[in-house]
Amino acid sequence: MRRESPDALSVDSQRCTCTACPLLCDDILITAADGVEQACDHGSKTIREALAAEMPSAASSPGAAENDTPIDREAAIERSAAMLTSARRVLVTGLANAPLEAIAAACDLAESLGAAVDAGLPESARAAGPTIARAGEVTAAFEELRDRADLVIFWCCNPYESHPRFIERFVTPPLADGRPRQTIAIGPDGVMPRASSHRHLPLSRDLAVEAARLLHLRIAGRHAPDTLNGPLASASATLHDAIRSSTCVAIVTADADDSVGLEAWSIVHLVRTIAHERQAFQIPLGAGLAAGGANAAGAAAACTWRYGAAGAITCADRMGSLFLPGESDARRLIDRGEVDAVVILGRLSGPLEQAIANRGDAVSLVRISDAAEMPRQPPGRAIHLRCASLTTATTGTMLREDGRRVGLAPSRQSTLPQVRERLVDLAGAVRRSLAVAAVGGRP
Numbered sequence: 185m186r187r188e189s190p191d192a193l194s195v196d197s198q199r200c201t202c203t204a205c206p207l208l209c210d211d212i213l214i215t216a217a218d219g220v221e222q223a224c225d226h227g228s229k230t231i232r233e234a235l236a237a238e239m240p241s242a243a244s245s246p247g248a249a250e251n252d253t254p255i256d257r258e259a260a261i262e263r264s265a266a267m268l269t270s271a272r273r274v275l276v277t278g279l280a281n282a283p284l285e286a287i288a289a290a291c292d293l294a295e296s297l298g299a300a301v302d303a304g305l306p307e308s309a310r311a312a313g314p315t316i317a318r319a320g321e322v323t324a325a326f327e328e329l330r331d332r333a334d335l336v337i338f339w340c341c342n343p344y345e346s347h348p349r350f351i352e353r354f355v356t357p358p359l360a361d362g363r364p365r366q367t368i369a370i371g372p373d374g375v376m377p378r379a380s381s382h383r384h385l386p387l388s389r390d391l392a393v394e395a396a397r398l399l400h401l402r403i404a405g406r407h408a409p410d411t412l413n414g415p416l417a418s419a420s421a422t423l424h425d426a427i428r429s430s431t432c433v434a435i436v437t438a439d440a441d442d443s444v445g446l447e448a449w450s451i452v453h454l455v456r457t458i459a460h461e462r463q464a465f466q467i468p469l470g471a472g473l474a475a476g477g478a479n480a481a482g483a484a485a486a487c488t489w490r491y492g493a494a495g496a497i498t499c500a501d502r503m504g505s506l507f508l509p510g511e512s513d514a515r516r517l518i519d520r521g522e523v524d525a526v527v528i529l530g531r532l533s534g535p536l537e538q539a540i541a542n543r544g545d546a547v548s549l550v551r552i553s554d555a556a557e558m559p560r561q562p563p564g565r566a567i568h569l570r571c572a573s574l575t576t577a578t579t580g581t582m583l584r585e586d587g588r589r590v591g592l593a594p595s596r597q598s599t600l601p602q603v604r605e606r607l608v609d610l611a612g613a614v615r616r617s618l619a620v621a622a623v624g625g626r627p
């Protein structure tokens with residue numbers, strides 16, 4: 185995308201936040217002619233599609249539908265409440281698409297129903313649970329990397345693919361004190377073009393844990409096996425020398441496809457050991473574009489504040505909830521047929537969507553989404569409550585992956601309700617339905 189200094193922009197340009205990935209770039213400009221500036225290709229495409237969906241012809245699609253048949257919004261809320269209160273067990277998921285205010289409303293709804301809560305994030309699906317709960321983390325804001333890290337190591341990750349503007353915004357700018365910055369990519373991807381300031385240490389992803397342990401041994405001054413040779417030994421020697429010549433080290437990581445979380449654990453211990461002798465921190469990037477939503481960090485934080493864990497909450501109860509990672513995550517609850525109704529905020533990851541489709545009409549759905557049309561469902565009950573665009577018209581706050589709060593700056597006003605308002609209405613209808621049932625009336 186074309187880049188321009190904000191000073192050079194037309195007064196008609198409007199600044200907004202891109203919610204197409206968890207980087208939450210808040211310097212995006214939308215021109216009067218719906219041009220998108222400053223965004224990466226993916227963000228630009230997503231925003232353009234959202235703007236097109238808000239055009240009068242597309243926006244005239246109904247605000248609610250049941251099994252693809254338009255229905256009145258109020259009726260849709262009452263029918264959704266009846267469906268949820270009559271279910272055996274409900275799951276609330278998809279939280280990572282919504283702002284914090286809507287996630288809080290979704291948790292209120294879940295508590296009314298005694299529902300399971302899980303955003304579908306990888307760490308809740310690991311039997312060992314989140315790395316931070318097992319080993320802690322030494323992390324920093326992205327701006328700390330930008331301003332202080334004179335050595336940046338990309339550890340088996342490629343931010344260009346997962347978080348397209350991460351390098352442009354936080355690695356390419358010069359250090360605050362003018363010192364040169366070195367970058368090293370270890371793993372299959374070179375990440376950046378070869379240059380005097382950038383090296384690539386090719387290594388199979390299978391060896392990531394061994395590489396971290398070997399480097400850990402060297403940094404800690406312990407004996408490394410003499411027989412070790414090949415790319416593993418040479419990569420760890422190069423990294424060791426680079427770290428010893430640096431003042432501040434940032435290790436950028438990505439979510440590994442690692443069912444027990446061993447890779448994340450090995451990096452946490454490596455960073456902690458480096459930090460004993462010089463400034464060092466990890467920048468744990470999540471799945472980025474492949475994540476279930478831009479506010480994955482917010483969903484994890486909101487659930488932790490309420491229930492003491494980031495997800496896999498068996499039964500929402502703010503006075504004390506059971507946390508069963510690898511047991512009560514959304515995918516397993518659906519696969520095992522332990523829920524017969526699901527409340528979905530926004531879009532889900534492909535595997536989670538497929539798991540729901542596999543259940544056919546055994547599961548009822550309430551989707552709160554900005555899409556004019558929903559994925560085709562098998563026969564069954566599916567109610568769609570349409571809300572304002574989560575890309576261009578949602579207000580509220582999200583958390584960037586490093587925990588920084590980002591206020592959403594919508595570029596458009598919508599005639600549709602905000603996602604939070606939909607949830608508040610639905611929670612109210614559920615409480616009314618439960619109250620009627622409690623005194624012996626019909627739910």
Ligand code: SF4
Binds near residue numbers: 203207225349
């Ligand atoms: S990097 Fe992510 S948040 Fe930034 S413009 Fe691209 S898609 Fe949007």
